[in-house]
Amino acid sequence: xxxxxxxxxxxxxxxxxxxxxxxxxxxxxxxxxxxxxxxxxxxxxxxxxxxxxxxxxxxxxxxxxxxxxxxxxxxxxxxxxxxxxxxxxxxxxxxxxxxxxxxxxxxxxxxxxxxxxxxxxxxxxxxxxxxxxxxxxxxxxxxxxxxxxxxxxxxxxxxxxxxxxxxxxxxxxxxxxxxxxxxxxxxxxxxxxxxxxxxxxxxxxxxxxxxxxxxxxxxxxxxxxx
Amino acid sequence: xxxxxxxxxxxxxxxxxxxxxxxxxxxxxxxxxxxxxxxxxxxxxxxxxxxxxxxxxxxxxxxxxxxxxxxxxxxxxxxxxxxxxxxxxxxxxxxxxxxxxxxxxxxxxxxxxxxxxxxxxxxxxxxxxxxxxxxxxxxxxxxxxxxxxxxxxxxxxxxxxxxxxxxxxxxxxxxxxxxxxxxxxxxxxxxxxxxxxxxxxxxxxxxxxxxxxxxxxxxxxxxxxxxxxxxx
Numbered sequence: 141x142x143x144x145x146x147x148x149x150x151x152x153x154x155x156x157x158x159x160x161x162x163x164x165x166x167x168x169x170x171x172x173x174x175x176x177x178x179x180x181x182x183x184x185x186x187x188x189x190x191x192x193x194x195x196x197x198x199x200x201x202x203x204x205x206x207x208x209x210x211x212x213x214x215x216x217x218x219x220x221x222x223x224x225x226x227x228x229x230x231x232x233x234x235x236x237x238x239x240x241x242x243x244x245x246x247x248x249x250x251x252x253x254x255x256x257x258x259x260x261x262x263x264x265x266x267x268x269x270x271x272x273x274x275x276x277x278x279x280x281x282x283x284x285x286x287x288x289x290x291x292x293x294x295x296x297x298x299x300x301x302x303x304x305x306x307x308x309x310x311x312x313x314x315x316x317x318x319x320x321x322x323x324x325x326x327x328x329x330x331x332x333x334x335x336x337x338x339x340x341x342x343x344x345x346x347x348x349x350x351x352x353x354x355x356x357x358x359x360x361x362x363x364x365x366x
Numbered sequence: 367x368x369x370x371x372x373x374x375x376x377x378x379x380x381x382x383x384x385x386x387x388x389x390x391x392x393x394x395x396x397x398x399x400x401x402x403x404x405x406x407x408x409x410x411x412x413x414x415x416x417x418x419x420x421x422x423x424x425x426x427x428x429x430x431x432x433x434x435x436x437x438x439x440x441x442x443x444x445x446x447x448x449x450x451x452x453x454x455x456x457x458x459x460x461x462x463x464x465x466x467x468x469x470x471x472x473x474x475x476x477x478x479x480x481x482x483x484x485x486x487x488x489x490x491x492x493x494x495x496x497x498x499x500x501x502x503x504x505x506x507x508x509x510x511x512x513x514x515x516x517x518x519x520x521x522x523x524x525x526x527x528x529x530x531x532x533x534x535x536x537x538x539x540x541x542x543x544x545x546x547x548x549x550x551x552x553x554x555x556x557x558x559x560x561x562x563x564x565x566x567x568x569x570x571x572x573x574x575x576x577x578x579x580x581x582x583x584x585x586x587x588x589x590x591x592x593x594x595x596x597x598x
Contacts, residue, residue: 142469149466153455160454160493221448225509227418229467230439365434366419 146231150239151246157216158247164212165247172205172255180262190263195325199318201255203285206248207307210289213240214297223297223364233361241290248282269331277328280345281321287349288313291356294363313352320345367430369394369517369548370415375424377410377572384410386572388424392548392565394516397539399559399580400552401591402569408552409447411569412521415550416444428517440468443515445523449506453495457486457505460494461512468513480508484534500528507535511542518542520551524558532558556588568595 217223288310296302320341370392377385392398413419417433431438451460465473481487484504553559568576576595
């Protein structure tokens with residue numbers, strides 16, 4: 141119970157700070173929307189082709205926009221040495237990490253939902269046909285992005301070129317999760333539910349989330365205390 | 367039992383030993399002033415004592431336990447170079463956040479009390495980014511003292527403080543010492559530090575060059591320790 145409360149305190153602090161400054165969310169949302177709009181103007185494709193490329197396009201946009209957002213996660217603690225005060229507080233590193241990941245998750249999901257709405261309008265794709273299943277895939281895929289981005293944000297926080305290093309480090313790790321999310325979303329965008337041909341990707345995505353969450357929780361204390 | 371015990375601590379940055387076999391103790395209720403030139407290793411040592419960094423060799427005990435233990439951290443107050451408060455939150459939000467993280471009862475009430483102690487009650491809802499430097503420093507002092515720690519670790523606490531903030535900090539440190547709190551502070555402001563210190567340790571190139579009680583002649587002539595034991 142105490143752990144849950146500590147997680148919520150950290151998450152609420154991060155969300156409040158981000159909502160006030162809008163530093164990361166503005167950059168991330170603007171990037172996602174501009175890419176979607178530019179590609180819709182650059183390739184005048186028919187609706188069938190749009191549905192075919194939708195999942196790959198969306199997940200790449202989510203991954204790129206996500207790194208812009210996740211980069212700020214621990215970097216926002218650097219001014220005034222706030223990270224020291226958090227590390228000094230009597231809370232486990234895992235509570236700090238999960239709290240930050242939770243705040244990032246909420247922000248990234250908000251950007252993804254906004255991107256989906258814009259995508260539906262500009263690409264003329266009805267993405268709401270399998271709404272429930274799409275939300276499940278979105279939730280699982282976003283957690284994979286968030287957990288990797290948050291732990292690597294902690295790892296690179298003191299590196300001068302962290303904006304460059306974060307994407308270089310996380311994309312190779314994210315390949316299995318992105319592949320699973322893209323394969324699962326492909327059918328859903330065509331209006332087909334998850335069937336026997338794609339169902340095997342679901343346990344892979346869930347497994348990725350569980351394994352990397354567990355590994356991150358175990359390692360975060362060593363990452364934070366040098 | 368010493369409140370703070372530093373036993374044979376070494377710290378390397380690459381191959382360079384920033385700290386070499388540091389052994390220091392601070393008894394409960396004492397005030398140890400860590401002095402030394404820039405780069406002597408004061409901040410590195412304080413960060414290890416606070417549990418932000420691990421020593422290469424040796425160990426640190428705070429009240430008999432390692433500094434990374436959760437219960438130990440509850441007893442440590444750290445005031446570093448940065449003020450460790452969030453610019454985008456208000457004064458009351460900052461202190462309430464830390465009160466919650468330290469598991470204090472009635473966190474908002476506690477935060478209000480400390481805003482009053484530090485003379486910031488009238489700007490409690492103002493965002494920190496709108497504060498003057500002195501107000502920010504007083505808020506940082508409130509943050510460090512909020513959870514009533516028994517061991518205070520202060521890194522250059524008087525640097526860049528305005529007169530009012532220095533007065534607030536000195537009053538709180540005197541009250542803390544009277545209540546039996548232990549203080550370890552690194553400083554360049556010898557006069558302010560030696561007024562409070564019961565013991566002095568001089569660090570020179572990562573080694574302890576002198577450690578002993580603060581004598582009246584040291585307090586009256588702050589350069590004495592450097593002249594006798596330092597590089598001159």
